[in-house]
Amino acid sequence: MTTIDVTTVTDSDAVVHVTPTDDAPVVVHRFAGLQPDADVVVEVPDPTDPEVVHEIPIRTLERPSGALHCVVTTVNDVHFGEMSAGQIDDLELGPIRRSAPGAEPYPEVMNRAAVAEMTALDPAAVVVKGDLSLDGAPEEWAAFEECYRTPFGDRLHVVRGNHDSYRHQDAYAGDQRIDLPGVTVALLDTAIPGSTTGDITADQADWLDALAAGATNPVLVMGHHQQWIAGTSADPSESKRSDDYFGLHPDASDRLDDVCARRSSIVAYACGHTHRHRVRTMTMSGISSIEVGCTKDFPGTWAEYRVFDGGIMQVVHRMSSPEALAWSEPCRGLYSDFDIDYGAYALGELSDRCFVIPLR
Template identity: 80%
Template sequence: MTATGCERSEEGIAHECSPMEAVRTTTIDVTTVTDSGAVVHVTPDAAGAAVVVHRIDGLEPESETVVELPDPTDPATVHQLVIRTLARPSGDRRCVFATVNDVHFGELGAGQIDDLEQGPIRRAAPGAEPYPEVMNRSAVAEMQAIDPDAVIVKGDLSLDGAEEEWAAFEKCYREPFGDLLHVVRGNHDSYRHQDAYAGDQRIDLPGITIALLDTAIPGATTGNITSEQIEWLDALAAEATNPVITMGHHQQWIAGTSADPTESRRSDDYFGLHPDASDRLDEVCARRTSILAYTAGHTHRHRVRTMTRSGAPSIEVGCTKDFPGTWAEYRVFDGGIMQVVHRMSSPEALAWSEPCRALYSDFGVDYGSYALGALTDRCFVIPLR
């Protein structure tokens, strides 16, 4: 959110101000919350000032704590944040795994739509390292720090499925994670009918089974889950002894969950999973209560909706390559799964991602709000069903 001196938001930010102070803007984002802590990113109002990262630890689960942070450009101004921690699922912690999506190796212009000149379009400075390399290297370093049992990449590894783009992806991700890495393609990886990274995958970890679905339609931007894939998922969920979480690249179509008519209308051209496939996914989730959720990428946003028949959550995780520049951690307990979205916080990642808030503004889009979503869209507990 943007604190203008005397406002309060759902993120829990409030502070006192005078009328003069109200013209200043310091952007304060509670980007991550867990059962024991939080991460806050503070962007000073001074042009070009670096983002300040605050890590708050040692909190109690399912509790509220007031935290005071000085303004980076005016220490006399103090921002008060009410941090609300998540409940910790019951039982033992069984494993932890990480995901990324929309990493886009080979991309040269963030915010560019087709050949349109509107933007703004951000590019790396001449001679500088390509920004997908910067952002993904930071994601890998942060994921390594949690020692994951698996790393799942949910599509759009590349800009156009070029061999050199996939090679850059493999160098960044395969070398550090090896057999822990599981990858499925997205639409950017199959524009020219490529078949690398194709096919559904079953990934068994302690306490959880992951059903990774190939939702790409070669040559198209839209997605699908065929009847054969649904049969595969149904059989997997029927025999699995652990809870199941499904993952794929394209987001689900769910009637009545958006005020945007292009999203609400049932259409063969829906930008995510075809409505028929979306309904089939909901139906199998209703039939197999071992399936806890479906989580996707593709939209470059953080959002959680509820499936119509099953009531299972349908989750979208933002992209790695620009604002806010994220990856997702899943902590698996006997009594549920905690999703924790992290914003990459290396200085070089923040220097790139922060100005990307303004992408697509020429189209009247508030990309910062769209991409970040609410805190409850990023960090939450997925219960057993």
């Protein structure tokens, strides 16, 4: 059965990826000039039968009011140095995918594709939300810097993730304020050195509170780890308040929500870590807590934030070079030995990837 994914939608464009059943290459269809805030139907030919045309309904996004001030792009979980996709600890269950012998390592392929697509937008800033590496080795960070710093220079803003601090490294540590036209990005260092889980300390919360209190622009908070939010998942491992929650500690998660509730300049929190696309609502502030999927495997994505007077549009893109799709598409089946539908988990719903963040 042919797989059809509407991967991206904006106020005027849509992208559809079509995967044939016979291991043929993924076909990319792009539609431009669509009406904003409208129900449209796009026609997609079936790659296995030229007489079949699929009619795909799409709802375009509403364009926020006012001028477009800038575009910010972001990636996370880029994992330079990784050699085995889908491997959990030392288990041989999988499937586990590796680059072919003699081939370029897949993190290089995927990140180069992301950089090429982001460069075409000439973004005001590029934010990397952690897990630059497999284990924070110098050669892994050097590969990351060569790929990202060379094209973006001082537009690049980087914070560490858990993979970058397992051995208590302090490179890319610390919170950062990034002032841009129409928006301020507050980039939080959520890593706990030596640990997989994350934290936002009381001092960090005070820093964010002061930043937001004095902000004249909307504040978009970013970090590596996802929030714990009570009642937003049927998964027992996510619903239980636990000290070993895989993302931000529940106390830290509440601390972040509390600051957001007090400071209406903060419009959302965006992170990585989970390798999935998902949007939930914070309990106290009622704003969005956003997870953006990984760059290194399926679906292989990066996100942009279009900053308007009247709101911020998040648009997630699947890298679509032939080399990137040849690697990412077979990764759709990772973790199937664990009875996990990684394709559905990682891709999420279209509304988890492309939407408008309202101002408060």
